[in-house]
Amino acid sequence: MENNEKQLLKEFAPQIERTGVQGYIWILFLLSVIGLGVFAFIQQVTKGHVVTGMRDNVVWGIYIVNFIFFMGVSYAGALISGTLHLFRTAWRKPVIRMAEFITIISLLIGPCYILLCIGRLDKLHYLILHGRIQSPITWDVIAISTDIFGCLIFLYLAVLRDLANMRDFEELQLPKWRKKLYRVLALGYTGTEDQKKRLDRATNIMATMVIAIAIIVYSVLAWIFSVTLQPGWHSTIFGPYFVIAAVYSGSAVLIVAMWFFRKVYHLEQYITKKHFVSVGVIMLVLAAFFGYFTFSDYLTKWYGSEKNDELLIQLLFKEFYWPFIISNYVGVLLPLLVVGIAKLRTITNITLTAVVVIIALWLNRYLIVIPTLQSPYLPIQDSRPEWSIYSSTWVEWSLTAAGVALFCLLFTIASKFIPIVTVSGNVQETKPEDVLI
Amino acid sequence: MKRNIYRIIVEALIITLLVPSILHAQEKTDSNSVQQSKITFSYLCTSNDSVCLTANLFVKRESDTYGLKNATIEFFSARDNKLLSLGTAITDQDGNAVLRVAINKLQPGKEGIISYQAKFSGTPKYSEVSADFSAEPAKLRMSFNVQDSIRYLNLTGTREDSKGQEVALAKETVILYVPRLFSLLKIGEVSLDDQGKGSFEFPNNIVGDTLGNLNIIAKIEENEKYGFVQGTSTINWGVPKQYYKAEVPSRELWTPIAPLWMIVTLIIMLAGVWAHYFYAVWELIMIKFTGNNDKPTL
Numbered sequence: 001m002e003n004n005e006k007q008l009l010k011e012f013a014p015q016i017e018r019t020g021v022q023g024y025i026w027i028l029f030l031l032s033v034i035g036l037g038v039f040a041f042i043q044q045v046t047k048g049h050v051v052t053g054m055r056d057n058v059v060w061g062i063y064i065v066n067f068i069f070f071m072g073v074s075y076a077g078a079l080i081s082g083t084l085h086l087f088r089t090a091w092r093k094p095v096i097r098m099a100e101f102i103t104i105i106s107l108l109i110g111p112c113y114i115l116l117c118i119g120r121l122d123k124l125h126y127l128i129l130h131g132r133i134q135s136p137i138t139w140d141v142i143a144i145s146t147d148i149f150g151c152l153i154f155l156y157l158a159v160l161r162d163l164a165n166m167r168d169f170e171e172l173q174l175p176k177w178r179k180k181l182y183r184v185l186a187l188g189y190t191g192t193e194d195q196k197k198r199l200d201r202a203t204n205i206m207a208t209m210v211i212a213i214a215i216i217v218y219s220v221l222a223w224i225f226s227v228t229l230q231p232g233w234h235s236t237i238f239g240p241y242f243v244i245a246a247v248y249s250g251s252a253v254l255i256v257a258m259w260f261f262r263k264v265y266h267l268e269q270y271i272t273k274k275h276f277v278s279v280g281v282i283m284l285v286l287a288a289f290f291g292y293f294t295f296s297d298y299l300t301k302w303y304g305s306e307k308n309d310e311l312l313i314q315l316l317f318k319e320f321y322w323p324f325i326i327s328n329y330v331g332v333l334l335p336l337l338v339v340g341i342a343k344l345r346t347i348t349n350i351t352l353t354a355v356v357v358i359i360a361l362w363l364n365r366y367l368i369v370i371p372t373l374q375s376p377y378l379p380i381q382d383s384r385p386e387w388s389i390y391s392s393t394w395v396e397w398s399l400t401a402a403g404v405a406l407f408c409l410l411f412t413i414a415s416k417f418i419p420i421v422t423v424s425g426n427v428q429e430t431k432p433e434d435v436l437i
Numbered sequence: 438m439k440r441n442i443y444r445i446i447v448e449a450l451i452i453t454l455l456v457p458s459i460l461h462a463q464e465k466t467d468s469n470s471v472q473q474s475k476i477t478f479s480y481l482c483t484s485n486d487s488v489c490l491t492a493n494l495f496v497k498r499e500s501d502t503y504g505l506k507n508a509t510i511e512f513f514s515a516r517d518n519k520l521l522s523l524g525t526a527i528t529d530q531d532g533n534a535v536l537r538v539a540i541n542k543l544q545p546g547k548e549g550i551i552s553y554q555a556k557f558s559g560t561p562k563y564s565e566v567s568a569d570f571s572a573e574p575a576k577l578r579m580s581f582n583v584q585d586s587i588r589y590l591n592l593t594g595t596r597e598d599s600k601g602q603e604v605a606l607a608k609e610t611v612i613l614y615v616p617r618l619f620s621l622l623k624i625g626e627v628s629l630d631d632q633g634k635g636s637f638e639f640p641n642n643i644v645g646d647t648l649g650n651l652n653i654i655a656k657i658e659e660n661e662k663y664g665f666v667q668g669t670s671t672i673n674w675g676v677p678k679q680y681y682k683a684e685v686p687s688r689e690l691w692t693p694i695a696p697l698w699m700i701v702t703l704i705i706m707l708a709g710v711w712a713h714y715f716y717a718v719w720e721l722i723m724i725k726f727t728g729n730n731d732k733p734t735l
Binding site for chain 1: 689721
């Protein structure tokens with residue numbers, strides 16, 4: 001371990017060793033929200049899905065919206081961390097760990113919403129026993145499980161050096177079990193030339209893989225929608241559109257995480273305005289792409305004048321007017337203005353813009369799922385009027401809040417286990433061309 | 438200080454877990470009191486000399502309604518302030534109780550109108566409730582003919598007068614349906630003339646069963662005097678249904694195996710990805726074996 005790494009660990013030691021009163025209050029608050037979610041879940045299990053707003057016609061509600069959102073954030077984390085790693089971006093070290101955490105935590109939470117949405121969990125194993133390769137749902141199950149394994153391996157490779165540093169840093173006042181855990185997880189890594197080369201090679205390969213898998217897996221998720229003939233879903237650009245929207249939302253989540261940990265752990269020295277502007281520029285470029293794809297998708301639908309597409313667009317501009325405006329206008333234009341104009345480019349402004357982008361992108365997923373199900377090709381007949389319109393219930397909102405709280409809680413726990421900023425940053429890395437080929 | 442914090446956390450967790458249970462228990466306690474049950478009563482005169490009486494028994498909780506299962510509903514016909522029992526029916530899981538009664542068992546009142554009542558006597562948990570309905574029995578009959586290659590469906594609506602004679606059901610609107618997979622498809626409307634007759638040019642593009650048979654339902658709906666009247670008939674005027682059979686394996690649910698290209702693509706992709714995973718794990722294993730846990734770098 002080099003001296004500057006020791007110095008860094010010394011600085012991070014208090015955050016890893018102790019949790020302050022504010023920290024406990026924060027954890028308690030998150031646990032309370034998760035507790036509310038557990039209560040809502042019990043209500044749903046005992047009373048059935050009637051406690052949700054999902055009915056015969058709108059069979060997908062905000063659970064699916066949350067699923068798409070969390071999966072998107074996860075893939076974005078994978079794409080950003082993988083790309084930053086592969087291109088050896090100079091400013092990546094303070095933010096790449098957060099991107100890696102975002103990837104794996106979102107990936108663990110996202111699929112839970114599918115389980116909440118399924119009515120008969122007792123028949124879940126049928127997906128394995130009777131899964132058909134022709135079904136996009138089967139593609140999704142295969143893709144997500146493959147992605148989880150890949151991201152776990154990538155995260156482990158990425159933190160291995162720091163795990164060894166934690167093991168070797170004897171000044172850390174930690175319980176024995178944690179020391180032992182670091183020793184086991186560090187896999188005997190001592191930084192020999194052979195180990196370095198092997199680790200770099202494996203990390204580079206996995207960084208390439210997580211980028212490729214993230215694109216494929218989120219495209220598969222988009223295809224679940226686009227291979228159907230439903231108005232608003234049947235679109236050839238849905239795959240790339242979903243991928244762009246995912247990375248866009250993920251870059252915004254990364255900015256918010258950077259702001260949060262910078263404040264809480266006083267990382268002003270490591271996470272500077274430069275990092276916010278750099279990730280902000282990524283967000284700006286993605287905003288432009290997202291706007292382009294959105295416009296292209298709706299323009300072709302509107303110009304084609306297909307009856308059901310027209311009805312859907314009318315619905316979006318009437319019943320869903322404000323969500324549509326926030327999602328597709330505010331969510332696109334705000335980053336362009338705030339990051340694009342130098343005077344507006346402050347840490348606070350970029351963070352606030354990121355929050356708006358997160359809300360806009362969540363609404364974007366809502367607008368993809370709900371209005372289409374409310375305007376199907378076959379007319380809705382013999383149904384109660386209130387069943388043809390979706391209105392989410394407190395149970396769904398509680399479980400949504402619980403998901404966000406769980407995300408924050410796992411992020412907090414992860415930051416207590418390993419430094420939120422990569423410590424092994426000053427170690428000379430092998431050049432990518434040496435290890436990729 | 439630290440102990441206090443732990444105490445606060447433990448107490449808060451207990452409260453978080455207990456409050457919902459207390460609320461739930463409160464809800465349960467409230468549910469011990471007698472709940473206000475509600476009933477809806479519908480009537481259908483089926484044109485085959487019987488009427489179908491349907492009562493739906495339910496309770497309202499919060500904003501949702503729940504049907505009451507296994508409740509006994511007694512049906513009556515009322516005449517001169519006297520109730521004549523028609524029979525009883527047990528509600529199903531949706532709270533529906535259905536009773537079919539032959540028209541000749543019913544005693545019409547003045548102007549041929551028959552009054553019905555559906556009654557739930559109540560239980561210690563659910564309150565007593567009843568609903569009434571009055572209607573004059575009527576019939577709809579269908580006949581079919583072809584004229585100059587055009588198919589016609591002819592409708593005749595009748596009712597019985599006070600002497601028991603059939604008289605025309607004049608100036609009523611009849612809606613025609615054919616049953617589809619999930620619900621009834623409306624195919625047209627017919628207005629009956631003064632003689633209670635009407636005609637409808639039958640479309641030639643409605644899909645029937647494999648033999649082309651179509652069930653046709655004629656309905657008078659929500660009529661002030663006659664309530665719901667329905668007549669049914671079957672005619673071989675539909676387009677015979679033909680089942681599509683894929684010649685080669687495709688993506689359909691009923692094909693035994695996925696297309697070859699899909700299987701090959703999936704295998705190549707998964708093999709490629711997992712091979713890289715195994716390689717990365719192999720490198721980790723090699724790191725483990727080339728390192729030494731007991732020799733820290735500090």
